[in-house]
Amino acid sequence: MQSRLSGTAMTLAYERRTIAQDLSVAVPDRSFTVIIGPNACGKSTLLRALSRLLKPAAGVVLLDGEDIHRLPARGVARTLGLLPQTSVAPDGIGVAELVARGRYPHQGLLRQWSREDERVVVQSMAATGVADLADRPVDELSGGQRQRVWIAMALAQQTPLLLLDEPTTYLDIAHQIEVLDLCARLHEEQGRTLVAVLHDLNHAARYATHLIAMREGRVVAAGTPREVVTAELVGEVFGLPCRVIDDPESGTPLVIPAARRRAAASAPTVAVAGG
Secondary structure, three states, X not given: OOOOEEEEEEEEEEOOEEEEEEEEEEEOOOOEEEEEOOOOXXXXXXXXXXXXXXXXXXXXXXXXXXXXXXXXXXXXXXXXXXXOOOOOOOOOOEHHHHHHHHHHHHOEOOEOOOHHHHHHHHHHHHHOOOHHHOXXXXXXXXXXXXXXXXXXXXXXXXXXXXEEEOOXXXXXXXXXXXXXXXXXXXXXXXXXXXXXXXXXXXXXXXXXOEEEEEEOOEEEEEEOHHHHOOHHHHHHHHOOOEEEEEOOOOOOEEEEEOOHHHHHHHOOOOOOOOO
């Protein structure tokens, strides 16, 4: 497996709170990799480490075989784009202006705004379906529209690697599918490597080509959705009794939670001391 982005023997921590120890992952090139797991298992922390926002207390993140923290920030920004979990646009900024900020890593003292930058911005807005919103203020848009604008800005960086932290959070189901369909097109049509953190197991199984399942700061399983999404693993990782069947639309694994009575019957009995 070829991998431009990987982490080896990482300890990830915030001040004195350790999230993961001896954590190793590899992102397959040209994959749509999705990281799944219960709340507080370390998914977003891992993505922050891979994106250079969090330096491992031990171990190393490698980008093209080099320690990502030893590489120039501008060079990393030309290779790896990030859509954070919470993105806040400056007050009053327009869509085209925000998308244009994705071109900053390509500019410098000897290279100012060019026709190529303009072409890339227009192309990125067209690819994400926001070209008709170019003159609108970002803060007037719906949640789904804003998310597509942020993805357009990340696209304007023209990076072969794109990391997205919970890109569907706070969106209704229609906008969730809209954003994930867009990500799938970027992966399939442009050959980009995408890494996303998602909460919805069925979305992850439908869209990912590679899954990383985490629990309590460690990788429990990694592989194709068919290899990873099993009733046994869902029970181990999420504590959820379920069946896994083929999705009638996509043929990918579909998680069906057990009925409440059956789930209760299969749960362990907890003894309660009398008073």
